[in-house]
Amino acid sequence: MTLVSLRAAKRPIAATLALLPVVLLPAGALAQGKGGEFPQRSIRFIVGFPPAGTTDILARMVGSHLTERWGQTVIIDNRPGAGGNIGAELAARAVPDGYTMMMTTAGVSAINPTLYSKLAWNPKDFEAVVAVGQTPNVFVVNASSPHRTLKELIAAARSAPGRVAFGAPGVGTTGHLSGELFNTMAGITLNFVPFKGSALVLNDLLTGSGINIAIDNMPPYVPQIKAGKLRPLAVGTPRRSAILPDVPTVAEAGLPGYLSYAWFGLIAPRGQPRAVVERVNAETNRMLAMPEMQARLAEQSIEAMGGSAADFQKLIDSEVQRWGEVVRKSGAKAD
Numbered sequence: 001m002t003l004v005s006l007r008a009a010k011r012p013i014a015a016t017l018a019l020l021p022v023v024l025l026p027a028g029a030l031a032q033g034k035g036g037e038f039p040q041r042s043i044r045f046i047v048g049f050p051p052a053g054t055t056d057i058l059a060r061m062v063g064s065h066l067t068e069r070w071g072q073t074v075i076i077d078n079r080p081g082a083g084g085n086i087g088a089e090l091a092a093r094a095v096p097d098g099y100t101m102m103m104t105t106a107g108v109s110a111i112n113p114t115l116y117s118k119l120a121w122n123p124k125d126f127e128a129v130v131a132v133g134q135t136p137n138v139f140v141v142n143a144s145s146p147h148r149t150l151k152e153l154i155a156a157a158r159s160a161p162g163r164v165a166f167g168a169p170g171v172g173t174t175g176h177l178s179g180e181l182f183n184t185m186a187g188i189t190l191n192f193v194p195f196k197g198s199a200l201v202l203n204d205l206l207t208g209s210g211i212n213i214a215i216d217n218m219p220p221y222v223p224q225i226k227a228g229k230l231r232p233l234a235v236g237t238p239r240r241s242a243i244l245p246d247v248p249t250v251a252e253a254g255l256p257g258y259l260s261y262a263w264f265g266l267i268a269p270r271g272q273p274r275a276v277v278e279r280v281n282a283e284t285n286r287m288l289a290m291p292e293m294q295a296r297l298a299e300q301s302i303e304a305m306g307g308s309a310a311d312f313q314k315l316i317d318s319e320v321q322r323w324g325e326v327v328r329k330s331g332a333k334a335d
Contacts, residue, residue: 038098038276042073045266046094046102048087050080050197053169054219057300058132058264059103065287066280080196083172083334084108085119092121096269098276101129104267107173110319114327115172115334123320127272128312130281131265131305132288133297136235137178138218139250142208143231150233150253153213157188165191167201167211171334175201175216177323178236178260180330182215185255205230217262218243218301236260243301263305263319265312281309 043066045059056078063074079087088108094100104126113123139150147153157164168175171194183190193211195201198220205214206229213233214221222243224230234250235241236258250258266280287293288304297304305312326332 038279039070039072041099042075044075044077044100046077046079046087046091046100048079048084048108051078053198054135054217055103055105055264062132062284062287066283069283083112083170085112085116089120092125092269094269096271098272101266101268104265106263106319109267109316111174111177111323111327112172113320114324115332117335125270126267127270128309128316129266129268129277130284130309131263131307131312131315132284133302133305134261134263135302136218136237136241137174137215137260137262138221138235139213139215139233140205140221140225140230141213141233142205143229145212145231147233150250153233154186154188154254157190161189162191165193165211166213166215167193167195167204168215169198169201170194170196174260174262177326177332179215180332181258181260181326184329185258222301241301263315277309
């Protein structure tokens with residue numbers, strides 16, 4: 001996978017993008033999409049999660065860029081529920097003509113096929129278009145928590161099996177399976193509490209309502225971490241995050257070999273015209289190479305990815321195997 005280097009962020013975008021209308025209207029768009037060239041009409045991006053989450057933010061960023069470049073409206077269609085499966089089923093049934101794509105996640109494309117014994121869609125229903133971004137999963141507690149390190153949390157879980165609860169945004173997300181992987185590798189049992197989106201996990205953690213720790217994609221938690229309201233214990237990537245350089249990796253904190261991160265990218269119903277896939281891929285790569293876009297992504301703790309459609313397909317296939325093994329070892333099921 002080709003990674004695009006990042007620069008320091010200059011301005012926040014989460015709040016701005018969350019307020020964007022669902023329909024992204026052309027503004028100064030280039031005169032493209034004429035004379036039979038794709039696209040000739042509006043394009044729909046399905047997002048299997050609520051607005052304002054990382055998946056939605058990335059879909060809107062790409063959609064806004066394509067709207068500007070091609071002069072055709074990109075519609076963001078949020079279809080949350082069932083760990084992204086509602087959106088995936090809808091996308092799988094769409095006509096493979098390039099006008100319906102889905103912003104997928106590691107949870108949807110790599111975890112759900114093993115976690116759910118019955119799905120109304122199949123991974124073979126889709127083909128990769130382009131990888132957009134990746135971000136660490138973070139282990140984070142309330143600033144008032146007695147657990148100051150990951151080792152202290154593990155000790156607490158061992159001394160009181162089943163008494164420590166972790167929250168994540170839904171069954172089958174990388175946060176959920178990151179917790180299950182953590183349980184297996186640490187030899188403990190953290191109770192999983194699913195929420196309908198990262199915003200609800202964050203709120204519970206801030207208010208001290210129920211969960212002891214959140215394991216989730218980093219972006220929603222960074223502002224509260226920097227405000228001193230939350231305490232990060234570790235990140236799941238092989239190296240420390242440039243956004244939180246003082247936070248150790250899970251491997252540094254005591255579990256060598258641990259790997260947990262989230263990735264996001266566009267997929268489409270299988271059978272897309274090759275020219276459409278190549279055009280969307282090329283234009284998205286162009287966007288990801290723009291210094292201002294790299295800075296905006298970095299502000300959200302997201303690392304640009306990019307690369308060819310074949311690159312992204314290889315990543316999906318390898319992650320299906322990796323997370324499938326985690327699901328089997330943990331015994332996690334979502335049916």
